[in-house]
Amino acid sequence: MRSLYDVPAPAKLNLFLHITGRRPDGYHLIESVFMLTDWQDRLHFDLRADGAITREDLSGMRLPDDDLIVRAARALQAATGCSAGAHIGIDKSIPAQAGMGGGSSDAATTLLALNRLWQLDLPRPALEAIGLRLGADVPFFLRGRNAWVEGIGDRITPLEQALPRQRFVVVKPDAGLETKLIFSSPDLKRDSERATISLFAAKHFDFGHNDLQPVAQTLCPDVKKAINLLEAHGLQGRMTGSGSAVFAPMKQTVEMTDAPSEWLVRVCENLEVHPLHGWARD
Numbered sequence: 514m515r516s517l518y519d520v521p522a523p524a525k526l527n528l529f530l531h532i533t534g535r536r537p538d539g540y541h542l543i544e545s546v547f548m549l550t551d552w553q554d555r556l557h558f559d560l561r562a563d564g565a566i567t568r569e570d571l572s573g574m575r576l577p578d579d580d581l582i583v584r585a586a587r588a589l590q591a592a593t594g595c596s597a598g599a600h601i602g603i604d605k606s607i608p609a610q611a612g613m614g615g616g617s618s619d620a621a622t623t624l625l626a627l628n629r630l631w632q633l634d635l636p637r638p639a640l641e642a643i644g645l646r647l648g649a650d651v652p653f654f655l656r657g658r659n660a661w662v663e664g665i666g667d668r669i670t671p672l673e674q675a676l677p678r679q680r681f682v683v684v685k686p687d688a689g690l691e692t693k694l695i696f697s698s699p700d701l702k703r704d705s706e707r708a709t710i711s712l713f714a715a716k717h718f719d720f721g722h723n724d725l726q727p728v729a730q731t732l733c734p735d736v737k738k739a740i741n742l743l744e745a746h747g748l749q750g751r752m753t754g755s756g757s758a759v760f761a762p763m764k765q766t767v768e769m770t771d772a773p774s775e776w777l778v779r780v781c782e783n784l785e786v787h788p789l790h791g792w793a794r795d
Contacts, residue, residue, distance in 0.1 A: 517560055517630060521553040521788045522622035524613040524781070525653070526681065526753045526760055529713075529721025531705035540665045541696055544708055546720075547614075547650075548659045548676060549784040552683070554606050554619055556582070558626045561598035566590070574605040581647055585620040588643050589627050597631045608777055610689025612754025614650045621654030625792040637793040657787030661710050670710070675785050677717060682767060684742060684750070685758040685777040686735035692755040698728045718762045726752040733757050742772060 528546040535541050561567070566586045570576055582601055589595065601623065607615030624640045627633075637655060644651030649666035658671040695701065702724045713720045729752055730737040736752055739759045743750030746769060748761035769778045 518556075518558040518626045520556055520558070520622055520626050522556055522607075522615070522618040522654075523549050523551065523553040523784060523787060524607045524615055524618060525549055525650070526613065526683070526783075527723065528718060529751075530723045530725060530754065531708065531721060532701065532703045532724040533705050533707055535703050536665070541703065542664060543662065543666060544705070545662045546659065546672070546713060547653050547662050549657075549787055550613075550681070550781040551784055552607060552613070552779060552781040553788075554615060554622075555604040556619065556622050556626065557602035557604070558623075558630055559600040559602075560630055561600055563598055564590075564596050565598040567598075567600045569600065569602045571602045571604040572606065574609075576603065576605065581616045581620040581651075582623050585623040585644070585647055585651075586627055588647060589624055589631075589633070592639075592643050593631075593633050593635070595631050595633060599627060599630065608685045608689075608758065610691065610756075611685050611758035612690070612752060612756045613683075613758055614654065614754065617648045617650035618654045620644060620647050620651050622789060624651075624655065625789045629792060635793070637795050640793055654787065655793070657790035659783070659785070661713070672710070674714060676783055678783065679718060679762050680764075680780055680782050681760045682743070682748065682763050682769070683753075683758055683760045683777075683779050683781060684739040684769070684772065685779075686733070686739050687773070687775040688733050688735050688757055690729055690733050690736075690756045694732055695725050695728050695755050698732075700731070701725070701728050723752045725755050729756040739776070742769065745771070 750761040
């Protein structure tokens, strides 16, 4: 079949992640800056007239049958009563359980692409409402700009000033991490002081820390080993999101030939806007 759309789904890095409290219902309150990168999956969309949603793995990175891509497509059908379907090919590059938002980004790209392919013309807020039911990070990718994120991840404020152009090295150990295990730990720090966008703007990539990292290092010792690997090359690393990937800004190319062979090491750059930012009207 001919791909009608061949589109990207970029990863994100959490430049910091503070836990500032916990609601009575158990949800944690966060502060973070989500930053888009040029590390991306690619999704291919073909129109189906029979209403079926089918998916093909193009990279050999096996995905569950009912992943966020399929769920996003079906949620859009259900919300609009659309009778069209799609065949979706996924060339997966962003690793799972890395804290880089790969699944959420794939879901957002699916909503944006099918909104066009099916000629639904839903505005961005309507897509965000659908996306939020799929995952807390999906609305960020639909907004398509680097952002200050608060609350339970639902308060998204685009950064008014562009982040400086920067290269980052990302190290992803073979082992992954389950977010729920970190957030359920009694050792998780939940009382970081509130920060402000102005404080972040004064330091950018040197600001803050990741409150999830100490617990993550206990659950997955490879996270600490990855941090140590970055430090051995003169880089100050931290974990992104709920891990297990760690990252560090880099001013010059660093060859990490000493990383374990099963680990993934990649250099990426930050993006100012999502490549599909103009695909939905506000």
